[in-house]
Each structure stands twice: as structure tokens, then as C-alpha cells.
Amino acid sequence: MSKTLKQAKVGETVTVQxxxxxxxVKRRIMDMGITKGASIFVRKVAPLGDPIEVTVRGYELSLRKDDAGLILVD
Structure with a gap:
């Protein structure tokens, strides 16, 4: 079953499917280094759930919840 990055838990490492x-929107996400097969570590989530802080390709990135919902992970 597929889930989105928005549904990943803090401390979890997921792979982009x-x-x-x-x-x-898709181009902007890809320009941030989030492409198929990339490994993403969920560092923290803000108290109200937006934004989500992740580590991807060795750097830290903050994503809006709406953008994280567009990324299917395994």
C-alpha cells in the first residue's frame, strides 16, 4: 500500500516511489532533489503539522504539508 511523505512518522526513513x-509544482519538488528512488529521513514535524523537516541527499529541507502529500513513498 502506498503512502505519502505527509503520512510518514518522525524518525522514519522512506524511499520515493x-x-x-x-x-x-512537480518540477519544483524535483529541483529540490526529491526524485524517484531518493531516500528521505523525516527529522521533525512542526506542532501544527506544517512544515515537515526532512533530510534528503545530505541536506535539510522543509516542505509544506501540501507538497509532501504529492510524494508517494515506500
Whole structure:
């Protein structure tokens, strides 16, 4: 069963399976280094759930919950 990055728990390491979305949104996510097969470690989630702080390809990144919902992980 697929889940999104938004559903991943703090401390979990997940692998990107697929990116949803179209056009500029998908391009922006890919430009941040989040591509198929990339490993993502969920560092922390803000108290209200937005943003989500992750480590991808050796650097720290903050993602909006809406963007994290477009990233299917395993």
C-alpha cells in the first residue's frame, strides 16, 4: 500500500516511489532533489503539522504539508 511523505512518522526513513502533481509544482519538488528512488529521513514535524523537516541527499529541507502529500513513498 502506498503512502505519502505527509503520512510518514518522525524518525522514519522512506524511499520515493513516485511524484504526483503536474507542471511547475512537480518540477519544483524535483529541483529540490526529491526524485524517484531518493531516500528521505523525516527529522521533525512542526506542532501544527506544517512544515515537515526532512533530510534528503545530505541536506535539510522543509516542505509544506501540501507538497509532501504529492510524494508517494515506500
Amino acid at each position: 513516485r511524484l504526483q502533481g503536474e507542471g511547475p
